[in-house]
Amino acid sequence: MTKTNNDQGPITTSLDKGVLRISIQRPEKLNALTLAMYDALTAAFEEAERDDYIRVILLHGTDNCFTSGNDLRDFATQPPQGENSPVFRFLKAVSQAKKPLIAMVSGPAVGIGTTLLLHCDLVYTDETARFQLPFVNLGLCPEAASSYLLPKLVGHLHASELLLLGETINAEKAAELGLVNRVFPHVDLLKQVLAKAEQLAAQPPGSVRLTKSLLKEGQARQVAEVMSREGELFLQQLAKPEAQEAISAFIQGRKADFSQFS
Numbered sequence: 001m002t003k004t005n006n007d008q009g010p011i012t013t014s015l016d017k018g019v020l021r022i023s024i025q026r027p028e029k030l031n032a033l034t035l036a037m038y039d040a041l042t043a044a045f046e047e048a049e050r051d052d053y054i055r056v057i058l059l060h061g062t063d064n065c066f067t068s069g070n071d072l073r074d075f076a077t078q079p080p081q082g083e084n085s086p087v088f089r090f091l092k093a094v095s096q097a098k099k100p101l102i103a104m105v106s107g108p109a110v111g112i113g114t115t116l117l118l119h120c121d122l123v124y125t126d127e128t129a130r131f132q133l134p135f136v137n138l139g140l141c142p143e144a145a146s147s148y149l150l151p152k153l154v155g156h157l158h159a160s161e162l163l164l165l166g167e168t169i170n171a172e173k174a175a176e177l178g179l180v181n182r183v184f185p186h187v188d189l190l191k192q193v194l195a196k197a198e199q200l201a202a203q204p205p206g207s208v209r210l211t212k213s214l215l216k217e218g219q220a221r222q223v224a225e226v227m228s229r230e231g232e233l234f235l236q237q238l239a240k241p242e243a244q245e246a247i248s249a250f251i252q253g254r255k256a257d258f259s260q261f262s
């Protein structure tokens, strides 16, 4: 069965051979995520949980971009208000997904574009991928339980480097750190990832779900607690002058100046 649903604007879904493809399609803004896009993504994840035919979720962006993260203009004009905000509902859906989640990353994966990978079961990429966690650069703080999951995955020093300096790393470095499973050549990426997704969809589904849940259950409570605490602090930071300077600088196309802050 193949089903395509293009009703949701920049978020499209299609279903084939038990694999639900969720695609982020706003290339003119490097797939920056708006409130409506988070809502559409969450709806797609909820549908994946409900539909017995869906065995694997595959999340990807456009040919040259995964996502440049939260839309920074949205942060300025309609910032998230609390735990029920679209971005937090989406992160909850990703972190609590019962079905296996694969991410396929080409080009920039910024902010939530990288933190959501920490909740995926398999991450495949190509040589064009670039990962960045610029929360501090933006006067913000980590989200999606990344302050807990990232040091666990890559060690404290690498996590500090990624989070405090907010520098961009390439696919090779991401593979070395264990952030991604494999780096495929760009021309082959989709074919290779679909083959992996279909391989996983052909596995016994009950056993796949049980194994995923066993892999995650030891840290599930901690992840939920850290995510909630980070969310609270993130919103506080967003309202502060440091973040306002950083976001205004991005919108105005200039370098941010933090020299006035103590």
Ligand code: COA
Pocket: 028, 029, 030, 032, 033, 068, 069, 070, 071, 072, 073, 108, 110, 111, 112, 134, 135, 138
């Ligand atoms: N929010 C809103 N718009 C964004 C965006 C974002 N997160 N990321 C990119 N865009 C927009 C740019 O404003 C630009 O729009 P314009 O053509 O109307 O001016 C367009 O997408 C292309 O981006 P540009 O910056 O010109 O591309 P680049 O290749 O030079 O740089 C990035 C790519 C990802 C390094 C850069 O866009 C960037 O740093 N974006 C912000 C990432 C970010 O901080 N995300 C939030 C994390 S919490």
